[in-house]
Amino acid sequence: MTSVSSPSKPTPATTTSAPSSPVKAAPATTSEDKVEPVAAAAPAGAEEEVAEVGEASTAAVVDMDVFGQLLEIDDDETHEFSKTLAFDYISQAETTFTEFEEALNAKDLDSLSRKGHFLKGSSAALGLQRVQHSCESMQHFGNRKNEHGEGPTLSEEEALKRCRVLLVRLRKEQDEAKEWLEKFYKQ
Amino acid sequence: MSGPGDYHPHHPHSYAPPGLNPPDLQGRYDPNLALNPPELGGGPGAATRGKRKAANDDEEDDEKPATGGAKEGKGGASEFVKKLYRMLEDGQFTDIVSWGYSGDSFVVKDMNSFTRSILPLHFKHSNFASFVRQLNKYDFHKVKNPEEGGSPYGEHTWEFKHPSFRADMKSSLENIKRKAPAPRKSTPQPARGRGPGGAIDPMLTGGDLSGLQAQLDQLHRSQQGMQQHMNSLSQDYQAVIGEMMNFQRNMVAQDQLMQNLIQYLVNLEADQKAASNPGQPQSDFVPSSQAQKLISTYTEVARASYEQMADLSRRASLSGGAFQPMPPPPGFGHLDVSRGRREENGGGPGGPPGYGGRDDGYRGPDGSHQPPHGGPPPPQHGGPSHEQQQQQQQQQPPSHPPPQHFQHPNAPADAPRPDSADGRPGAARRQAYVPGWAVPPRVLLVEDDAVCRKLSSKFLEVFGCSIDVAVDGVSAVNKMNLQKYDLVLMDIVMPNLDGVSATSLIRQFDPMTPIISMTSNSGPNEIMTYFSHGMNDILPKPFTKEGLLGMLEKHLIHLKVMQQMAEIPRALGFTDNQIQDALAVSTVGEEGNVINPFSAMGISDHDYVEMLQGIALEKEGKRGLEVVQGNEREGKRARFQEVDQ
Numbered sequence: 020m021t022s023v024s025s026p027s028k029p030t031p032a033t034t035t036s037a038p039s040s041p042v043k044a045a046p047a048t049t050s051e052d053k054v055e056p057v058a059a060a061a062p063a064g065a066e067e068e069v070a071e072v073g074e075a076s077t078a079a080v081v082d083m084d085v086f087g088q089l090l091e092i093d094d095d096e097t098h099e100f101s102k103t104l105a106f107d108y109i110s111q112a113e114t115t116f117t118e119f120e121e122a123l124n125a126k127d128l129d130s131l132s133r134k135g136h137f138l139k140g141s142s143a144a145l146g147l148q149r150v151q152h153s154c155e156s157m158q159h160f161g162n163r164k165n166e167h168g169e170g171p172t173l174s175e176e177e178a179l180k181r182c183r184v185l186l187v188r189l190r191k192e193q194d195e196a197k198e199w200l201e202k203f204y205k206q
Numbered sequence: 207m208s209g210p211g212d213y214h215p216h217h218p219h220s221y222a223p224p225g226l227n228p229p230d231l232q233g234r235y236d237p238n239l240a241l242n243p244p245e246l247g248g249g250p251g252a253a254t255r256g257k258r259k260a261a262n263d264d265e266e267d268d269e270k271p272a273t274g275g276a277k278e279g280k281g282g283a284s285e286f287v288k289k290l291y292r293m294l295e296d297g298q299f300t301d302i303v304s305w306g307y308s309g310d311s312f313v314v315k316d317m318n319s320f321t322r323s324i325l326p327l328h329f330k331h332s333n334f335a336s337f338v339r340q341l342n343k344y345d346f347h348k349v350k351n352p353e354e355g356g357s358p359y360g361e362h363t364w365e366f367k368h369p370s371f372r373a374d375m376k377s378s379l380e381n382i383k384r385k386a387p388a389p390r391k392s393t394p395q396p397a398r399g400r401g402p403g404g405a406i407d408p409m410l411t412g413g414d415l416s417g418l419q420a421q422l423d424q425l426h427r428s429q430q431g432m433q434q435h436m437n438s439l440s441q442d443y444q445a446v447i448g449e450m451m452n453f454q455r456n457m458v459a460q461d462q463l464m465q466n467l468i469q470y471l472v473n474l475e476a477d478q479k480a481a482s483n484p485g486q487p488q489s490d491f492v493p494s495s496q497a498q499k500l501i502s503t504y505t506e507v508a509r510a511s512y513e514q515m516a517d518l519s520r521r522a523s524l525s526g527g528a529f530q531p532m533p534p535p536p537g538f539g540h541l542d543v544s545r546g547r548r549e550e551n552g553g554g555p556g557g558p559p560g561y562g563g564r565d566d567g568y569r570g571p572d573g574s575h576q577p578p579h580g581g582p583p584p585p586q587h588g589g590p591s592h593e594q595q596q597q598q599q600q601q602q603p604p605s606h607p608p609p610q611h612f613q614h615p616n617a618p619a620d621a622p623r624p625d626s627a628d629g630r631p632g633a634a635r636r637q638a639y640v641p642g643w644a645v646p647p648r649v650l651l652v653e654d655d656a657v658c659r660k661l662s663s664k665f666l667e668v669f670g671c672s673i674d675v676a677v678d679g680v681s682a683v684n685k686m687n688l689q690k691y692d693l694v695l696m697d698i699v700m701p702n703l704d705g706v707s708a709t710s711l712i713r714q715f716d717p718m719t720p721i722i723s724m725t726s727n728s729g730p731n732e733i734m735t736y737f738s739h740g741m742n743d744i745l746p747k748p749f750t751k752e753g754l755l756g757m758l759e760k761h762l763i764h765l766k767v768m769q770q771m772a773e774i775p776r777a778l779g780f781t782d783n784q785i786q787d788a789l790a791v792s793t794v795g796e797e798g799n800v801i802n803p804f805s806a807m808g809i810s811d812h813d814y815v816e817m818l819q820g821i822a823l824e825k826e827g828k829r830g831l832e833v834v835q836g837n838e839r840e841g842k843r844a845r846f847q848e849v850d851q
Contacts, residue, residue, distance in 0.1 A: 088751050089661070092668050100664060108657045136699050139726060141657035143748035151748075155726075 078148050080199045085146030098204065105200045108141050112193055119186055128175065131182050132161025147196040153189040157182060283379035286340055291379055293328045306365060309373035311349055314364040341366050345385050454515050464504055472497050646672040647692040647762045652682040654700040662695065665754050679703025686712045691719055693761055698725040706739045713740035720761040724749065
């Protein structure tokens, strides 16, 4: 039903040929298939803490099922609507990251959880699934739970530490997503 | 000389101690005892008179002890015996009356003085014969002396004895009972008809008792009979209500069918017209006069039957006191084609929206006000001009909510589309998604995330809705307060006021408008919370186009122009909940107890409620009827059993 390939317009694959080749994973749904190790997977920085914050999503930067829907409701080839939306997202995410930092400095776990939830919503709307995934983990850490929202209550320090580590990864994922979007709409 | 026959002249009515009858008097004289009151020495006439008088006194005297005795029941001795005992205990007149030597009898030594001074003092009369009769009644025996005049207490003394009447045993006094009268020949006594509240005659004989018993049984039986009658009445009543509900339900279904038929015909007509002159854009489609007639007839019929039903419900509520009138099902008797939006949510909780009020929005058939397809352009008639208009619309910045006249002209898939020559890929692609709304549904989108808000707005716009947005719970509540919407899409996590709290507040003044939670937290617990706070559905985030469209179609089905003939949705009628609520109210009494008319037949309250719910929940009237009949059979069986007892 939601065909990614609309005949009338160039698909993202042809137009972008992005470095991270995001479109490759696109037809293969949203699920995190580990068979396909995408280049430049996120957890490169803080190695020793990776286990604590959970696996980074190895799915494509953008879920094309979701993003394709956006393109579909664009009225014409200029993609004006989805483009506006994407750049709205980017600037909104920037604000949110600033708020992440502030909350982290203030050791405000509640706020971290709320902001995580917030960014999760908008990133999910655009199909930015890696960001979405990490945001969800952030939401749970803020609630002092593990990355799946389960388990024993974390101590405040532990939760803050995880948030800090996670934020690094999230930043990275957000930058990837931003890059992808900017490339897509550059033409 | 003092035969029992002497007392027959006393007709009960002459002194009318209730329930006292001539035969009773017979039993009070024991001829063998040969008690001879001294006055009897006079002439026979005088004697008779005296006895009459004596009997009179006797009876009057009896009244008090009798009632007292009746009250005391098994507990205490009879008043007469107690008085007697007190008199002897007194010891004031030992020369006149005293205990016998052995303490097991008492002796009246001076009958004249006794009659003169002691009797009035203790028994309020001065009739020795009466006193003796009383003694006799209580089974005291005169002690006969072996030889005349040989009484140890002297001449003309009277010694009376009762095995339980002893100076040293006051406690045994209660063993002294009035003798049972001789078995009465049972003649039907009108006096027996006394109500249970009346005084019970002290002279109760065995016959009296059995008579009363019989009477009691009779009353019991007649009460049972009445109970049976009541049961069958309330059973009939329940059956009638059950049938009424079946009728009502069937009517709604028929109404729906009719509505669909007419819409189908109208659409058919429109298609034919469109097909006949495809090049000619028509701004408005007006149904032919035939169709108009159909519609107006339909409206009249629907209204009439609805009013009848409402009347029935009202009467049921008057007689039953608890059967709530059914709120008119939304859209009952209305064709959706021209419904004004405002009427949609017009019905507050206070009462079903008045038919008249709704009617204002629908004066279609006369053609002067608003022909069924007059106001908004008919969705099935999509002229190229409309399509272009729409395109322009969509090129506008999305931050502008589309104005009221925004109308998506796309028809249901099977309708011929004269404008398909348009051929624009965007339009063609979108076409598959868009339902045909009779009027653009007004949707309030509550979302704090600007990106999501924009995206959702865009989706809704594409789906032909007119949109209003609120950025947090507070502004959502305010907007709901000011305006009516057909649907609310509510984010949960928001600043200021979260979606759940906002919904709770909105529900206080608007119980109807569907509120759908848009959330990424959709665990079972959270979902329960959402529903318990008045939300109607869950749309998990991130939602897809199809998910959103499904929600819209599910909750705004009444705004859709044409439904498939095959599926006549029940949802347009009253819902099961409404029926159940009405039933719950009708079966729960003021004290909160379930009034179960079948309890006498061994049907538990629980079963009864289940049965009613069974009636309510049955989708086919036939089954519901069977339930009622089944219970009637059961009731009849039970009735026979009880009568046979």
